[in-house]
Amino acid sequence: MNIHVKNNVAWVGKIDWELQKFHGNEYSTHRGSTYNSYLIKEEKNVLIDTVWKPYAKEYVENLKKEIDLNKIDFMVVNHAEIDHSGSLPELMSYIPDTPIYCTEYGIKTIKGHYHQNWNFHPVKTGDVLDIGNGKALVFVEMKMLHWPDSMASYLTGDNILFSNDAFGQHYATGYMFNDLVDQSELFAECIKYYANILTPFSPLVEKKIHEILALNLPIDIIATSHGVIWRDNPTQIVEKYLTWSRNYQENQITILYDTMWNGTKVMAENIALGIKKEDSMVNLKLFNISKTDKNDIITEVFKSKLILVGSPTIGKGITSATAGILEEIEGLKFKNKKACAFGCYGWSGESLSKINTLLEKSGFTLINEGIKCLWNPDNKSIENCKKFGAEIITSAL
Numbered sequence: 152m153n154i155h156v157k158n159n160v161a162w163v164g165k166i167d168w169e170l171q172k173f174h175g176n177e178y179s180t181h182r183g184s185t186y187n188s189y190l191i192k193e194e195k196n197v198l199i200d201t202v203w204k205p206y207a208k209e210y211v212e213n214l215k216k217e218i219d220l221n222k223i224d225f226m227v228v229n230h231a232e233i234d235h236s237g238s239l240p241e242l243m244s245y246i247p248d249t250p251i252y253c254t255e256y257g258i259k260t261i262k263g264h265y266h267q268n269w270n271f272h273p274v275k276t277g278d279v280l281d282i283g284n285g286k287a288l289v290f291v292e293m294k295m296l297h298w299p300d301s302m303a304s305y306l307t308g309d310n311i312l313f314s315n316d317a318f319g320q321h322y323a324t325g326y327m328f329n330d331l332v333d334q335s336e337l338f339a340e341c342i343k344y345y346a347n348i349l350t351p352f353s354p355l356v357e358k359k360i361h362e363i364l365a366l367n368l369p370i371d372i373i374a375t376s377h378g379v380i381w382r383d384n385p386t387q388i389v390e391k392y393l394t395w396s397r398n399y400q401e402n403q404i405t406i407l408y409d410t411m412w413n414g415t416k417v418m419a420e421n422i423a424l425g426i427k428k429e430d431s432m433v434n435l436k437l438f439n440i441s442k443t444d445k446n447d448i449i450t451e452v453f454k455s456k457l458i459l460v461g462s463p464t465i466g467k468g469i470t471s472a473t474a475g476i477l478e479e480i481e482g483l484k485f486k487n488k489k490a491c492a493f494g495c496y497g498w499s500g501e502s503l504s505k506i507n508t509l510l511e512k513s514g515f516t517l518i519n520e521g522i523k524c525l526w527n528p529d530n531k532s533i534e535n536c537k538k539f540g541a542e543i544i545t546s547a548l
């Protein structure tokens with residue numbers, strides 16, 4: 152199967168409709184994904200990226216229907232992560248001498264994965280590969296967006312930016328173009344992708360986008376490595392990335408809680424009542440950490456100006472689900488967000504101080520010491536929770 156992209160450029164990737172988890176078990180893909188590979192047929196024939204290893208044989212067999220493999224003049228590996236380079240061993244078994252263009256770090260990474268000494272050609276930002284018919288590929292290093300080896304390739308003449316992971320999303324679709332798909336589904340997957348993968352690199356995202364814009368290259372199409380190809384107003388996703396990279400937040404407060412015997416859940420719901428009473432316009436959301444997909448939670452944290460994290464004290468600490476999400480949050484280096492803690496306890500009540508410590512370590516500004524409740528909340532405790540929620544709005548934001 153191929154999909155015509157523009158002139159002599161075709162998509163030759165794989166739509167993975169059944170994918171539910173990506174990066175092992177680290178990223179939920181509720182809508183599947185795609186691994187986008189592109190074939191450019193000019194005087195020189197170029198293959199840009201491949202697909203994930205489980206689909207290697209299928210991919211190469213399909214590719215044979217598009218081109219005699221021996222007529223591929225160059226391979227470009229924009230990024231060596233396995234979802235894009237995983238079919239290289241199968242493909243290179245047919246054409247072992249074909250030149251592979253990638254960054255210097257890409258060579259190290261490919262060798263690290265496959266232990267092969269293929270015909271590598273390192274490239275740097277601004278390097279140009281002539282492919283004939285007046286067209287060329289211009290390479291742009293994208294270091295740490297999101298791996299050290301990442302780069303983008305720009306096809307002159309057709310004005311296509313092959314951006315690899317950047318501007319992508321895990322979204323299986325038969326349409327493959329941004330103007331054809333459901334826009335709310337598309338942007339939900341885009342922001343989830345940014346929140347969960349790119350947040351720690353936000354300062355680099357802004358810098359790199361300005362660097363690319365300064366090259367003054369006309370961009371008609373952004374051909375990513377996951378999800379849709381942006382052909383209708385392609386820079387709309389670039390503008391979104393600029394917005395998201397600037398310590399993004401909406402008028403949202405998110406309450407995350409875990410609960411053993413519903414006490415901490417009752418606290419969460421009554422704190423929420425207090426918040427809502429004082430501010431009916433704030434977008435208030437509650438999630439049981441144990442019952443909610445962790446990547447969806449991270450997306451909600453990304454959108455929030457304030458998060459409240461609640462856990463009962465278990466042993467001398469917090470529940471494993473709460474510890475798990477706080478570990479995720481710590482690794483993403485959110486900035487300019489506020490937080491506080493709450494939770495029920497029976498005798499010693501360490502959960503508050505533990506959550507506070509972890510939130511502070513993650514860069515959140517604590518708005519107060521939090522609120523805890525001995526045993527199951529009684530009427531007085533419930534009123535205190537409502538008051539606590541209201542005071543967040545009146546004095547802490």
Ligand code: FEO
Pocket residue numbers: 230232233234235297298316376377
């Ligand atoms: Fe889609 Fe970083 O791999």
